[in-house]
Amino acid sequence: MTNPESREVRSALLRWYASRKRDLPWRRTSDPYAIWVSEVMLQQTTVSAVIPYYERWLDAFPDIRTLARSPLQKVLRAWQGLGYYARARNMHRAAKEIVRRFGGRLPVEAEALRALPGFGPYTTAALLSIAAGRPIPVIDANVRRVMMRLLEIRGGADSRTEAEIRTALETLISRRAPGRFNQAMMELGALVCRARNPRCLSCPVRGECRACRLGIQEVIPAPRKTTVTKQEAVVAVIRDGGRVLIQKRPPAGLLAGLWEFPGGKREPGESLRAALAREVREELGVELAAARPLVMVKHAYTRFLVTLHAFDGRLSKKDLGRLRKQTDRSRRRWVSLSALRRYPLPSGSVKIAEYLQDVDFSPVFP
Numbered sequence: 191m192t193n194p195e196s197r198e199v200r201s202a203l204l205r206w207y208a209s210r211k212r213d214l215p216w217r218r219t220s221d222p223y224a225i226w227v228s229e230v231m232l233q234q235t236t237v238s239a240v241i242p243y244y245e246r247w248l249d250a251f252p253d254i255r256t257l258a259r260s261p262l263q264k265v266l267r268a269w270q271g272l273g274y275y276a277r278a279r280n281m282h283r284a285a286k287e288i289v290r291r292f293g294g295r296l297p298v299e300a301e302a303l304r305a306l307p308g309f310g311p312y313t314t315a316a317l318l319s320i321a322a323g324r325p326i327p328v329i330d331a332n333v334r335r336v337m338m339r340l341l342e343i344r345g346g347a348d349s350r351t352e353a354e355i356r357t358a359l360e361t362l363i364s365r366r367a368p369g370r371f372n373q374a375m376m377e378l379g380a381l382v383c384r385a386r387n388p389r390c391l392s393c394p395v396r397g398e399c400r401a402c403r404l405g406i407q408e409v410i411p412a413p414r415k416t417t418v419t420k421q422e423a424v425v426a427v428i429r430d431g432g433r434v435l436i437q438k439r440p441p442a443g444l445l446a447g448l449w450e451f452p453g454g455k456r457e458p459g460e461s462l463r464a465a466l467a468r469e470v471r472e473e474l475g476v477e478l479a480a481a482r483p484l485v486m487v488k489h490a491y492t493r494f495l496v497t498l499h500a501f502d503g504r505l506s507k508k509d510l511g512r513l514r515k516q517t518d519r520s521r522r523r524w525v526s527l528s529a530l531r532r533y534p535l536p537s538g539s540v541k542i543a544e545y546l547q548d549v550d551f552s553p554v555f556p
C-alpha cells in the first residue's frame with residue numbers, strides 16, 4: 191500500500207471510528223489492567239457475551255493484586271461459561287508474576303510482557319497500543335479480513351499473508367493514535383467488513399478497497415473448511431443423601447482444573463450403560479450397581495459437538511462407604527446441590543447441575 195492511499199485509509203477510518211464506534215465498557219477506561227482483561231476475554235468470544243463477564247470480573251478482581259491473591263478456583267468460577275479456560279489460568283499466573291516482578295503494575299515493554307503467561311503477539315500489541323500508545327499493529331481475524339480485502343490478497347490466511355498484512359499495517363498505523371487505529375480496524379471488521387455480507391456501501395475505506403472494486407470481497411479470504419467431530423460421553427451422578435460426587439480434572443490439558451461428575455467418552459461400539467460402568471470402574475475403582483437415565487445435554491466446543499448422557503448412578507452400600515472414606519479433597523468431593531454453584535464446571539456439567547437444581551432430586555431408584 192503506497193503512502194497516499196495509506197493517508198486516505200487512515201484518516202477515513204479514524205473519522206468513522208470517532209462517530210460510529212460502539213460504547214463498550216472497556217472503551218471508557220484507560221486502566222491497563224481493565225484493558226488487558228477485556229482483550230483476553232474478547233479472544234474467541236463475542237462482545238455481547240463478554241460484557242457481563244467483564245463487569246463481574248472487575249467487581250470480583252478490581253486490580254492485579256486482588257487477582258493474584260485470589261484462589262484459582264474462584265478465578266475459574268468467574269470464568270465459567272466463557273470457555274478456553276487456559277486464558278483465565280494464564281491471567282491468574284501472570285498476575286502473580288506481575289506482583290512479584292513488577293510491584294503489581296503491568297510492564298509497558300513488549301519483551302517483558304511477552305515473557306508473561308498468556309501474552310502472545312495479539313494481547314501484547316493490543317495492550318501496548320491501547321494503554322501505552324505504542325504504534326504496534328494488532329492482527330486479529332477482523333483486521334486480517336479487512337486487510338486481505340483492501341489489498342486483494344487472495345487465498346488463505348497463511349504465514350506469507352500474515353507477513354504481508356503486518357508490513358502494510360506498519361505503514362498504515364497512525365503514529366498519533368495507534369490504539370484508536372487498532373480498535374478502528376477491529377471495529378470495521380466486526381460491524382462493516384463482515385465475513386458474510388460486508389456492508390461495502392457504508393464502508394469508510396471503500397474508495398481504496400481493491401476487492402470491492404473487483405467485486406470479489408465475498409470470496410476473500412477463502413473460506414476455511416472446519417470439521418466438527420461428534421462425541422458422546424456418559425456421566426454418573428452419584429448421590430450420598432443430598433450430596434453428589436464431583437471430581438477435579440487434571441491440572442493440565444483440556445478443561446484443566448475444572449470440576450465435573452465422574453464419567454468419560456463412550457468407546458466405539460459400546461452401549462451407554464457399558465461405557466458408564468467402565469468409566470465408574472476406571473475413575474472411582476468401584477462397580478456401578480444400577481443406573482437410570484437422568485438427562486441428555488449437548489454442548490458445542492470449537493471442534494467438537496459433545497452429547498452428554500447423565501445417569502443417576504447407584505453404588506452398593508459397601509462401595510459407597512469406601513468412597514465416603516476417601517479423604518483426598520483436592521481431587522474428589524461430596525457437595526450439596528447448592529454448594530455445586532461455587533465450583534467451576536465445564537459447560538456440559540453446568541447444564542446437568544442446572545437440571546438437578548430444577549428437578550425434584552428425590553431417589554430415582556425404587
Ligand code: SF4
Pocket residue numbers: 336339340382383384388389390391393394395396399400401402407
Ligand atoms: S469496501 Fe467492503 S470489502 Fe472493502 S474494506 Fe470496506 S466493507 Fe470490506
